[in-house]
Amino acid sequence: MQIDADNHDADSHQVIQVRGARENNLRNISLDIPKRRLTVFTGVSGSGKSSLVFGTIAAESQRMINETYTAFIQSFMPTLGRPDVDGLNNLSAAIVVDQERMGANSRSTVGTATDAYTMLRIIFSRLGTPHIGTSTAFSFNTPDGMCPRCEGIGQISDIDVDQLVDRELSVNEGAITVPGYAVDSWYWQVMAGSGFYSPDTKLKDFTEQEWADFLHKDSVKVKVGSNNFTYEGLITKIQRTYLAKDREAMQPHIRSFVDRAVVFTDCPDCGGTRLSAAALTSRVDGLNIADCSAMQISDLATFVRRLADPGVAPLLTSLRELLDSLVEIGLGYLSLDRPSGTLSGGEAQRVKMVRHLGSSLSDVTYVFDEPTIGLHPHDIRRMNDLLLRLRDKGNTVLVVEHKPEVIAIADHVVDLGPGAGTAGGELCYEGDVDGLRSSGTLTGRHLEHRARLRESVRAPRGQLSVKGADLHNLKDVSVDVPLGVLAVVTGVAGSGKSSLIHGYLAGQEGVVVADQSPIRGSRRSNPATYTGLLSPIRTAFAKANGVKAALFSANSEGACPNCNGLGLVYTDLAMMAGVSSVCEECEGKRFTPEVLGYELRGKNISEVLDMPVAEAREFFTTGQARAILGRLGDVGLGYLRLGQPLNTLSGGERQRLKLAINMAEKSSTYILDEPTTGLHMADVDKLLALLDRLVDDGNSVIVIEHHQAVMAHADWLIDIGPGGGHAGGEVVFEGTPAALVAGSDTLTARHLREYVSS
Missing domain, CATH: 1.20.1580.10 (ABC transporter ATPase  like domain)
Incomplete structure (x- = not known):
């Protein structure tokens, strides 16, 4: 790669120099990005932000780091191509903190992903009574500490036999309903010709021994015709061939069968805690390590603050700081035993962010992809504080973001556009925030834009009723969600919005869910x-x-x-x-x-x-x-x-794609989960117009959303709170946005009032 010849003075080392970037739709752009500052990249979806930040700067940093390894090690690593750019100078090591989910590994939890559980294990190994051994004795991922029955998973699987067979039929009549076992298939021939039971006998008439051989027999050689085959009982074979696989790696028809046939229950030996009996006997201040892991992180932080012991004082301090950071970033409602694969993209990104806050590295380039996703305006302020803390440790912070609240704290702004795809890829503005406001670009013009409260609200045409909802943190909630209008459900992260809407409305007839989950x-x-x-x-x-x-x-x-x-x-x-x-x-x-x-x-x-x-x-x-x-x-x-x-595709793009497909259906009720994700401020107005059109065409639209523009535009608001986790789970307001602004003092009311009056 060529080194750019100009700007070789002392100041040039204070900036990342990008020269002639052409990755994807970028149009040969050149710019200087200040180091050890917070730079926000703005522009409509598809304008080239990700191509510049992730596809060019972060990609080249990663490629150059990989080249420092020996040829032998590199031979085991993916080959990263050079980005299409003439010059990239003064790069530092880039750490991408993205919204990719943290994998579905059943052994990974919030505690293991943040090292909080590791610290807790050491504290219990030193302070726990009775003393049972080193920190590995409290680890569900080592033989020392795991429950032997479930091997540290916390759950055991049980198979519903009636999802595998039809007892009214014989094997020859097609009694086996498992995929791959149709009459005349390979597996069927081995079962039918095994000799352990008659293939013409109906399963309900099997003897106890025949039933055991049919379902549970261990691997054994049998002769079918003139050939030798290995026979296994049906359940034995399913457990070996299907249940040993990662669910996500299964073919869709196998996955749907397993989801029907296999029931997972908490392990009866460890009660779902994953740990050995010895680990559960050791206590600190009356609690065992499983009790601590199951606590809401905000409560665990309070518990850890009560502990004092000179032998583990530095460790207690580190754990306190880590837990306080998780609370500060709006994740205090999680628990350390929460499987990391169940976190949303936004939650996963914030967990990764906290991990880096505790790092002693400096002069690193941190790259964030819309860190405000899933955050209430109340939580965005706390996120901003953490971004600034990362910068103040001497790091370069690059953020791709649409929210004006984040743009406002930037030291430097890079605005790409003017449009998306082939109409984008140009550098429209770079400089400070005040300059952006007066720049005349699409982003500049919309920075102070505010959606107004709806002047007249639509009258509902019926309702969907929820009675006594108690899923997750919901506290016996009863609420009527109006139909024929734009209803918006809001509240801080972890307040119970998704539990209420997805848990109680999503399965009802005529309800269409367009969410951000991966498309099969x-x-x-x-x-x-x-x-x-x-x-x-x-x-x-x-x-x-x-x-x-x-x-x-x-x-x-x-x-x-x-x-x-x-x-x-x-x-x-x-x-x-x-x-x-x-x-x-x-x-x-x-x-x-x-x-x-x-x-x-x-x-x-x-x-x-x-x-x-x-x-x-x-x-x-x-x-x-x-x-x-x-x-x-x-x-x-x-x-x-x-x-x-x-x-x-991003989560927001996946959701809008699903919405586009469902719009072809006849009138129904749409549930949208944060549809503003990934949308530029100018596109939020277009989304509001689309939601209006859906309602005016006779549909009902229920939106889970944090964006104040969507709240202001609603016919009806349902605010869940007042906080997250066990501090939430209640309906704290139902009514029009105007009534919320005029007479309520919830966190949502305060931020919406500030938004519409500014």
């Missing part, structure tokens, strides 16, 4: 396949060229044989991260040369799938394709490419 599907899925858009596109290509439509599917006949239509070749490195490279045969275009020779109005199928939604709307002006593209544009996804893999 492989890396082959994209907006065109997921929305059904590919079907009319394939038909149009087939009709124009007089050939069959299957040629224009990268999952079918037209696929490049080298990459099987992926456009990428994946190399599996077993336990290491896999490596992908662009297919050399099709150069990433996914189709055979023959298929790429067919055109529709001057474009081949690969070029059409590379179009952003907005461009495709101009290309397909009629029919089903135009209708689907119109809905994608309406939800603010005009910049998405039709063929972009779904696993590259």
Whole structure:
């Protein structure tokens, strides 16, 4: 990589120099980012913020760090390509604190992920009575401390036999309903020919011995016909082949079967605590380590403050500071035994952030991706304090963010745009916040923009009633959610909003949930396949060229044989991260040369799938394709490419994609979970217009949201609180936004009042 020749004075080492960045849609931009300062990157979704911050700066830092390892070690690491940039100078080591969930490893908890549990183990090994050994005696991840029955998982699995078989039928009649065991299948033949029972006897008539052999027999050799096979009882085989696998790695039909057939219950030996009986006997100030782990972190912080012992004084201080930081960042409602895989993207990001606050490293570049996601305005102030603390330790802090409250604390702002996708990628402004306000850019114009309280609210046309809700922290909540209006549910993080709405309304008839959860599907899925858009596109290509439509599917006949239509070749490195490279045969275009020779109005199928939604709307002006593209544009996804893999979409983008699909359904009730996630301030107004349109078309819209613009625009507000965790779980206000502002003193009321009066 070339070193830029200009600016080699003493000041040049105080900035990260970016010269000629062209990654994704970036248009050859150059800028200087001050080091040891807080820089916020703004711009509409798809403007190029992530391409600059993550795809260029953080990616090159990571690549250069990897190059410091020996060739032997590098051979086991994924090969990172150089970002498309002329020069990147004065980089420091970059740590990306993103919203990726923390993995579904059942052995990972909030306590293990933050090292809080490690500190607690050492404290119990020193202060606990009776003394039972070293800190490993309190670890559920080591043989010393784990419960032998559940091996430190805390749960045991039980199989519902009636989800595996139909007792009214015989094996020959298809009694086994497990996937892969259909009559005449390989597994079925071994079961039917095993000789342990008659395949013509109905299961309900099996003897006790036949039933035991059928379900639980250990592996044994049997002769079926002239061949030898290994026979196992049905449950024995399912436990070995299905239950030993990670759920997320299963094929969808296997996963749905396992979810039906397997019931997980707390381990009866350890009561779900994961720990050995000895570990549970040792106590400090009347509590064992499982009691401490199950406590809300805010309560645990109070408990730890009561402890004093010179032998572990430094450790107690460190644990207190860590727990206080978790409380300060708005995670005081969590417990240390909470599995880390159950945290939302925003919660996972904040847990990672606290981990770095305790680090003694300085002069590091920390990169954050919308750290305010999932945060009430009350909690955003605390998040800002932590970002500033990281900066004040001598670090460079780079934040991709839309919220004006975070932009306001920036030392430096970089605004990208002016639009999204091909209409973005330019440097619109860089400088201080005051300069941004007067810059005339889209971000600058919207910085002081405020949505007004709705002047007249719609009258409800019925209601969904919840009675005596007590899931998680809800305290016997009864509430009527009005229908035919825009109803917004709000409250601080952990107050019980999601427990109320997802726990009690989501399953009801006619209720459609559009959330940010990952979309089931492989890396082959994209907006065109997921929305059904590919079907009319394939038909149009087939009709124009007089050939069959299957040629224009990268999952079918037209696929490049080298990459099987992926456009990428994946190399599996077993336990290491896999490596992908662009297919050399099709150069990433996914189709055979023959298929790429067919055109529709001057474009081949690969070029059409590379179009952003907005461009495709101009290309397909009629029919089903135009209708689907119109809905994608309406939800603010005009910049998405039709063929972009779904696993590259953010949570907010996934939610808006699901909403676009559901908008084609007949009138219903929509539940949206933080739909402003990832939206620029200018796009929030468009979202409000879309929500209005949904309601005016006869739908009901229920939104879980923290954004004051959405609260102000609501017909009806339900505020849950007053705090998070066991300090929440109550309805603290029901009524119009105007009534909340005029007469309530909840945390939401205070922030909304400040918002509409500024």
